[in-house]
Amino acid sequence: MSSAMHILVLGASGRTGQLVVSEALRRGHQVTVLVRKAKSFEPAANLNVIVGTAEHKEDIVHCFQGNYGKPTAVITTLAAPRASNSPFAKPLVPPFFMRDCMKNLTDVMREQEVTKLVVLSAFGVGNTFQQLYLPLRILFRYTNMAVQFEDHDAVDAHVRETGLRWTLVRPCMLKDETSKPLRILDEKTSELGMFASCTRANVAEFLVNAAEVQEFEKKAVVIAN
Template identity: 35%
Template sequence: MHFLLLGASGRTGQHVVSELLSPGHTAVALVRTSSSLAPRPGLTVVTGSPLSKSDIRNAFLATSPLSPSATIITLNTVRKLDSPFAAQISPPRFLADSVGNSWDNLPWLSKVFLGWTNVKYALEDHDLVDKEIRLTNMDWTLVRAVRLRFDDQKLADAKTEVKLLGSKGEGMSFFDSVSVASMASFLVNVAVKGLFIRNAVVMAG
């Protein structure tokens, strides 16, 4: 299959690239800075912004006549530092303009933690994406990780079997998390097999 990737240069996106290319799929990645993603066999890198319709069109046409069968979006809000608590520098609605109902099942401690840190701005943007993508006629799948592991690189790169918590995250706990590698593998599997069409799924490791 051939894919369009948005967010391929990010920490999750780079794992997605590896997951796609290793079994022989191909992809075109739209990135803001050409040096942020090294060219690889099977990968076409196009420079542009996910906020620009013309840039997205250029990415779609970059491998003509081959056109993407699906798009995998791993965009995130841009912060001054890698820390999720760092100040956000991307514009409001960055995620929503580039293109949840699990909040009730979050442990109360998680709600307090997320509501009092800069993470809340990213959550608001993710929520806008959730609401707007449901209004489209596309075949979409929303994959939500309880918490992605970035702090320990060995843990982040380790693939483990994921557990699915439904569309609303029933049974999630404050200590649940999933490695970036497992998340990327799951995203690719969902896209290749066409799983959870027009549904959301919450996952943990």
């Protein structure tokens, strides 16, 4: 493990975000989370909870002025809230919620001279869209899922232009299971089957790994079990 870091996690109250926080704390890092409700997390050693939203730039600024000072790295698992956990559920926020939050975040990062950014994306975003089987392309572009994938595409395009030390992490279909052997693939991979998946536990572990090392900087990485 690398030496202890201070990691800011956005989207920390989500299913994957919670696992990221737990994994970072388990490794001995200090963690700041920005959440809408303080009760999202129980008090814990090395955990700083700030109430707010990435929709407001000033709330993100508070995360850079908290108990642990500036973060060493930022991990974002932000997703657009929906009416239910179903990927087909109606979005509850404007169409480019994630992109707008990301713009706020990267503005603050540059102002504060924090350069390490790890972003949870999805397989099928950006140039991995062409690697999807035709039924999945139709699903992702002609159902309610289209809104979030267009937003992910906008985040992808923005992050690449920031000049930060970014990593875009693109897991296949997420499953709520324990860790399994993990494959780390190039974004142009053609090695995945139609129903390739990745456990949320593996995603959380990889996101923290990517924050700790330089190996995946300026890369979009596909991960699958």
